[in-house]
Amino acid sequence: MKAVTIHAHGGAEVLQYENAPDPIVKAPDDVVVAIRAASLNAADVQVRSGRYAGPRVTLPRIPGRDFSGVVLEAGSGSDILPGEEVYGVCPHTGEGSHAERIAISSRLLGRKPPELSHAQAAAIGLAGLTAMVALQDTLNLRVGERIFIQGGAGGVGSMALQLARHLGAFVATTAREVNHEYVKSLGANLAIDYTKDDPVRVIRDFDAALDAVGGDRSVAQTFGVLKPGGRAAFIGSGMVAPASPRADLVSLRPLVARSGESMDRISALVRSGALVAPPIIEMPLSEARKAHELSESGKMRGKLVLVP
């Protein structure tokens, strides 16, 4: 099959589009999926450049964290059968989804909601899972609470805004001014231009916060808007929650575990209308270099989706 591969860390030029071994069913619950769409996430760019703060990455590898496609083959223990449309998020170990096919445990997959195209399902994938785990399972966001979402126009941020609205929270977020209408359409009650204003000067005494940007400044701002007892979740600053500067705050690192149950929860949110796919730019898998460059330009809105 054809796949994008990384043999060495570096700029977009290290991405190769080349032949890779055909994935096969190895365990009874494995399936081989013909990928119809796979999104480009910030983590893919970080892995490529060598800046990834998550579990150790070994090279060569096929990047890509999420996908949507059609099952080609199924092991004897899989409940999901050939011909079914599925979507999912890849485990950290094993090859990624920027390829024509992938072998993966059927236990990690959900059945693609028919109301989503493959591109939309892939675009929701990791970003939707991360936002759901962060807001519902980690921050336990409740009706009427006030939440600050750092980076609302991004992949995770755009999912988190919608979920926060669905959960009945008041939402403040950061985005460049050009994205303010966009983030308000997703559920933000208040948009702060991070190039002009410091959120700490604009809002205070919030119940919860999600940092979907990362870095020292973003972490400080995320803690800085909280009231005593406030909860902050961090997904852009490594695998461990940053130390809180105040003893009266809770610092959390969402554990974004992959599972079929989680994908089914996302499907239910889609079906209820709580979650819609972001705007999508589709590009051929063979143009992965261009997609990485566009992603790194900082001018993207919505998700880039690679199509084999």
Ligand SMILES: NC(=O)c1ccc[n+]([C@@H]2O[C@H](COP(=O)([O-])OP(=O)(O)OC[C@H]3O[C@@H](n4cnc5c(N)ncnc54)[C@H](OP(=O)(O)O)[C@@H]3O)[C@@H](O)[C@H]2O)c1
């Ligand atoms: N499993 C996990 O733990 C997990 C999963 C997914 C993502 N992540 C991490 O979460 C982070 C976000 O991922 P993503 O896919 O959502 O990234 P993304 O789509 O590239 O979005 C980044 C967003 O950050 C905003 N931004 C940039 N600088 C900012 C600043 N100084 N203050 C406030 N906002 C700023 C940008 O807003 P504008 O467009 O308005 O400029 C952009 O929309 C990454 O570090 C990624 O690795 C972790």
